[in-house]
Amino acid sequence: MTDIVGYVFWMLVTLGVLVTFHEFGHFWVARRCGVRVLRFSVGFGKPLWRRTGRDGTEYVVAALPLGGYVKMLDSGEGEVPAHARHQAFDGKPVGQRIAIVAAGPLANLLLCLAAMWLVFVIGRPDFLPEIGRSEGLAAEAGLAAGDRLLEIRGEAVETWTGAGIALATAAMDREPAPVRVRRADGSEAVLTLPLDRPQAVLREERVLQDLGLRPAQWSPDTLVGTVLGAAAAAGLQPGDVVLAVGDRPVERWEQIGTAVQELARPGEALVLRVRRGDGELDLAVDPRPAEREDGSRYWQLGIGQGWQEPAPDALLRYGPLAAVPAAFAETWSVTRNTLGVLRRMLTGHASLRNLSGPVTIAKVASHSAERGVPDFLYFLAILSLSLCIMNLLPIPVLDGGHLLYYLIELVKGSPVGESVRVAGQFVGLALLAGLIGLAFYNDLFRPSF
Incomplete structure (x- = not known):
């Protein structure tokens, strides 16, 4: 229950900041162009709070915080008195209308830059891209424990965050990926990950695991978390690291279970070698028989x-x-990656699971806030940039769709016909509904983290 409250709170904070900046961009430029703003709303639906300013604008915080809008004087939405025609949005030159519409996404871009700047001034904690274990495709390519990743496909990487993004992008492209590493002995080598192999199953969201890479900073795979029954009686403790079962060394958790099933005997203790703190000790455990649901x-x-x-x-x-x-x-790097993912989704080279909705936003917002101010600001910057890019897509009902109409008007010298705009709105709403539905589907059926 506490997690849900945290998710909701941080989602409201995140969307509140993003929407306010976006709509303020429209509002500020509209006012500078002499357009009368009737309402500035953060959220949709029933107003929870409202106030009318000295400028005559009604400021509203509404119940559904999944967006917002700026309502301007416009003859397309109601009758405009002749004396106020010069204050109407549709009475302004097309250049000013383009500036007003583009100001929302531009405000999100500026917020992204400001948040990124603050992140780098404060300092963002991360992890050096050092390999702790290499298996599967990674080991086949020659990557080994102790290697430090330096470049992936010609781009320098300084942290595991950067390395993960670069590897996920390479996995989408399904092309061999050259990787430059520094070995444990100080020498350097260029290796190639065979990501083009048909049998290689690579998920963008779990690319490190699917490649067989384990960061050196991750906790040991055989770390004990819970202790019950025979293990508790033998003295095992949470935080112990299992090194061997009997005379069989183990490096992965599943190896412990395999070794126990093969080495255990009735009435005989099984010796587990564990690391506790800086020392090692042997503990004799009496495995207990149990029964699965199928009777085995x-x-x-x-x-x-x-x-x-x-x-x-x-x-x-x-x-x-x-x-x-x-x-x-x-x-620029995040913009390029985001546009690359969108292009790959359209061409089928990237999974549509990359599209996320409010549930994922709420979870990530809460988790990033728990990790500290720099992580939350970085998340806010990326989401603000995503909002900027999505709004600039040439889909009617989005800012990009309106900009497309105005650019056509600028070229042909007259506004787009009413029938075209109405048809465009229907198409835009259908596309938007489809995107929102897919995002909610991904939220509900994406594996939790």
């Missing part, structure tokens, strides 16, 4: 896998001046 029997130790949040070992921090180009570079 197996040996049970009474331990569950654990996980410890790793401590960041990298910090991206710049001075106030140096943070400016860093913010622009990061914004």
Whole structure:
């Protein structure tokens, strides 16, 4: 219940900030162009709070916080008195209308840049791209434990966040990906990940696991989280790391179960070597017989896998001046990746699971806020940039659709016909409804994290 409250709270904070900036962009430029603004609303539906300012604009906070709008004087939405015609949106030159509509996405872009700058000034904790274990495709390519990733497809990577994005992009393209690494002995090598193999199953959201890469900072795979029954009686504790079962070393959690089933004997203790703190010790455990639902029997130790949040070992921090180009570079990098994902989704090279809705936004907003101010600001920046890009798509009812109409008007010298605009609205609403439905579907059926 506490998690749900946190999700809702941080979603409201996130969307409230993004929508307010977006609509303020429209509002500010409209006022500078002499357009009369009737209402500035954050959210849709029933007003929860409203106030009329000295400028005559009604400011509203509405019940459904999934968007907002700025209502301007416009003859297309109601009768405009002759004396107020010069204050109507549709009475302004097409250049000013383009500026007013483009101001919303531009405000989100500026918010992204400001948030990125602040992230780099404060410093964003992250993890050095050092490999702790390499299996599967990664091991086949020659990547090994102790390697430090330096470049992926010619682009430098400084953290696991950057490496993960680069690898996910490479996985979408299904092309061989050259990777430059620094070995544990200090030498460098260029290896190639065979991502073009038909049998390679690579999910963008779990690309490290599917490649067989495990960051060095992750907690040991055989870390004990819960202790019950025989294990508790033998003295095992949460936080112990299982190193061997009997005379069989183990590196992965599933190896523990396999070893127990093969080595356990009735009435005989099974020795587990574990690491506790800086030392190692042997504990004798008496496995207990248990029965599965299908009636088959197996040996049970009474331990569950654990996980410890790793401590960041990298910090991206710049001075106030140096943070400016860093913010622009990061914004451009995220923009390029976002547009790349959209292009790949349209061509079928990327999964439609990349599209997320309010449920995922709420979860990620809450988790990023828990990790600290820099992480939340970075998430806010990426979401603000995504809102900017999505709004500029040439879909009627979105800002990009209106801009398309105005650009056509600018070229042909007259407004787009009413029938075309009405038909466009129906198409735009259908596309938008489809995108929203797909986003909700992904939210509901995407594996939790």
